[in-house]
Amino acid sequence: MKITSLQQYNDQVRKAKDSPEEFWSEKANNFKWHKKWDKVLEWDFTKPEVKWFQGGKLNITENCLDRHLEKKSNQIAIKWVPNNPNEVGVDLTYLQLHEKVCRFSNVLVNNGVKKGDRICLYMPMVPELTIAVLACARIGAIHSVVFAGFSAKSLSDRINDADCKILITSDGGFRGEKITPLKDISDEAMKTTPTIKLCIVLKRTNSSIKMQKDRDIWWHDEIDKVSLSNNAEKMDSEDALFILYTSGSTGTPKGIVHTTGGYMIYAEYSFRNVFQYNEGDMYWCTADIGWITGHSYIIYGPLLAGATSLMFEGVPTYPDAGRFWRIVEENKVNIFYTAPTAIRALEAHGLEYVKKYNLSSLKVLGTVGEPINEDAWNWYDKEIGNNKCPIVDTWWQTETGGIMISNLAGVTDAKATFATLPLPGIQACILDDEGKEIQEKNKSGKLCVKYPWPSMARTIWGDHKRFRETYFSAFKGYYFSGDGCFINEKGLFRITGRVDDVIIVSGHNLGTAEIESAIDEHENVCESAIVGFPHNIKGNGVYAYVICHQKPENKKKLSEEINKLITLHVGPIAKVDKIQFVDGLPKTRSGKIMRRILRKIASDDINNLGDTSTLLDPFVVQSIIAGKQKD
Numbered sequence: 001m002k003i004t005s006l007q008q009y010n011d012q013v014r015k016a017k018d019s020p021e022e023f024w025s026e027k028a029n030n031f032k033w034h035k036k037w038d039k040v041l042e043w044d045f046t047k048p049e050v051k052w053f054q055g056g057k058l059n060i061t062e063n064c065l066d067r068h069l070e071k072k073s074n075q076i077a078i079k080w081v082p083n084n085p086n087e088v089g090v091d092l093t094y095l096q097l098h099e100k101v102c103r104f105s106n107v108l109v110n111n112g113v114k115k116g117d118r119i120c121l122y123m124p125m126v127p128e129l130t131i132a133v134l135a136c137a138r139i140g141a142i143h144s145v146v147f148a149g150f151s152a153k154s155l156s157d158r159i160n161d162a163d164c165k166i167l168i169t170s171d172g173g174f175r176g177e178k179i180t181p182l183k184d185i186s187d188e189a190m191k192t193t194p195t196i197k198l199c200i201v202l203k204r205t206n207s208s209i210k211m212q213k214d215r216d217i218w219w220h221d222e223i224d225k226v227s228l229s230n231n232a233e234k235m236d237s238e239d240a241l242f243i244l245y246t247s248g249s250t251g252t253p254k255g256i257v258h259t260t261g262g263y264m265i266y267a268e269y270s271f272r273n274v275f276q277y278n279e280g281d282m283y284w285c286t287a288d289i290g291w292i293t294g295h296s297y298i299i300y301g302p303l304l305a306g307a308t309s310l311m312f313e314g315v316p317t318y319p320d321a322g323r324f325w326r327i328v329e330e331n332k333v334n335i336f337y338t339a340p341t342a343i344r345a346l347e348a349h350g351l352e353y354v355k356k357y358n359l360s361s362l363k364v365l366g367t368v369g370e371p372i373n374e375d376a377w378n379w380y381d382k383e384i385g386n387n388k389c390p391i392v393d394t395w396w397q398t399e400t401g402g403i404m405i406s407n408l409a410g411v412t413d414a415k416a417t418f419a420t421l422p423l424p425g426i427q428a429c430i431l432d433d434e435g436k437e438i439q440e441k442n443k444s445g446k447l448c449v450k451y452p453w454p455s456m457a458r459t460i461w462g463d464h465k466r467f468r469e470t471y472f473s474a475f476k477g478y479y480f481s482g483d484g485c486f487i488n489e490k491g492l493f494r495i496t497g498r499v500d501d502v503i504i505v506s507g508h509n510l511g512t513a514e515i516e517s518a519i520d521e522h523e524n525v526c527e528s529a530i531v532g533f534p535h536n537i538k539g540n541g542v543y544a545y546v547i548c549h550q551k552p553e554n555k556k557k558l559s560e561e562i563n564k565l566i567t568l569h570v571g572p573i574a575k576v577d578k579i580q581f582v583d584g585l586p587k588t589r590s591g592k593i594m595r596r597i598l599r600k601i602a603s604d605d606i607n608n609l610g611d612t613s614t615l616l617d618p619f620v621v622q623s624i625i626a627g628k629q630k631d
């Protein structure tokens, strides 16, 4: 069932609150189960332990694919648009996608993959990525997709953290004018990944690559050896479905673990309701499958709902800044879901690229990944939506698995810069620093959730203690998101941004610790501190304060070397925009860097530095400000 009126929305909110188990069971009943569950929910946020639909047996790919074959075998499941507009795209019907997934499942089984094994995917945005994800899920292997913009070091760290057995990659990936040498990067990564026994390589760019005997095999050779039929593994609701890494305030990236049954139910439910998906709609989410948005709203949500999901290989500015709109026109896209950073970048290129195309097919627009500023919202509304398409501003996280707070397109009201209302079933609230729920309107606090929802993360791979400490310890009995938020006089939620040391740059989460440790690799660097500062296109830019052992003779050269190290250790997305060489950093007496102050200096907000009385050496601040003005 889809919620189609405000009245229904209110009814569902009430029902989900009063009888959550009945509410979610009704949703679960729409799927194919081999065995129904014994218990709907068991939970304890202090451990934390959350189990949905225990004892239920199912396979998510049967629900994405097999379930639709009777009525939709000839409907397009994946419409793939290549990077180069002159290359012909690929349409995969539900029948074809099912066949390809079954075949590749057999390839994995032939190569010794068993239920519970971890498989790493480091691939471009091609249909085979979707096929490989679903094939893992079909045989019960846990997929760990690593965004194809990450460096060899980031890739090997992620492989080692989860002890992946197989790496699936391609010779290269097309992105605009560039080719990313994915196999070369994988080779470099595999020098330090003892658990990888096999590397399956897809041919995409025809780049010349090295194939290591006994380890590397071609996708196309393997596919020829297997049959079409495959019986999906029967998974328990709480068996792990995938791991996806996300950056935290401190330490290494966290392998967020999602399980099968609850994730499936929530991905479908949120997709259908937020976007108000109707049979026959052409749906396009521009995210990369390397991020949670791609997992939940390119692959699982749309396929579970039996929709047509458009998948684009390239970038918004190739061959020119009209590419998105050209794709909308050519494919008569009805629902379009993107990130504020893309909207701002395309706005900056000027209207001529928009006006060339007929965007009248659009019915619903969506945004995700960071707070959207009012200007960008208005531009999106007017120039792309022609003031007739509701914009859904969807707040959620890798950890939440699905959209948590958003208007439902055309059903509940939109308001610029407000994510608006929690979905029925989501009990979101705002806490003050003492952990009390804030009842006053327009007063900011920490965004938390006080009741479990089916698609919430269950743990961090290999580190349940860290899971508890990161999300369930700040406020006892609550899931803490790490975001700031207030609720206005009409009850609408407005997300104000991260309250921790995660910086969201062009919609990507970057942990300050990861970037700092890359910078600290430089022999002349003694210490560094990273903060975000407002950036017109990227939302946040990255500002580095760096202390050197020896005063740098050539600042430009040193800055380039630092960015090279960041590219090597993290990836090009984490490169810093500004570097300031300083003599000291503002630290508390206990040695903690006061990033709050550094953030203000980076943002030129120096008249309002707040309390600096706990600083070990208050003069450092003046010297940094003076240094910045001189630069």
Ligand code: WTA
Residues within 6 Å of the ligand: 246, 291, 292, 293, 367, 368, 369, 370, 371, 372, 393, 394, 395, 396, 397, 398, 399, 419, 481, 482, 483, 495, 497, 498, 504, 507, 508, 509
């Ligand atoms: C931010 C992306 C404001 C937020 C799905 C969150 C948003 C982080 C919004 C998660 C939004 C996401 N408005 N902020 N509509 N959507 N965020 O894990 O800070 O890549 O905590 O998941 O993005 O990023 P992640």
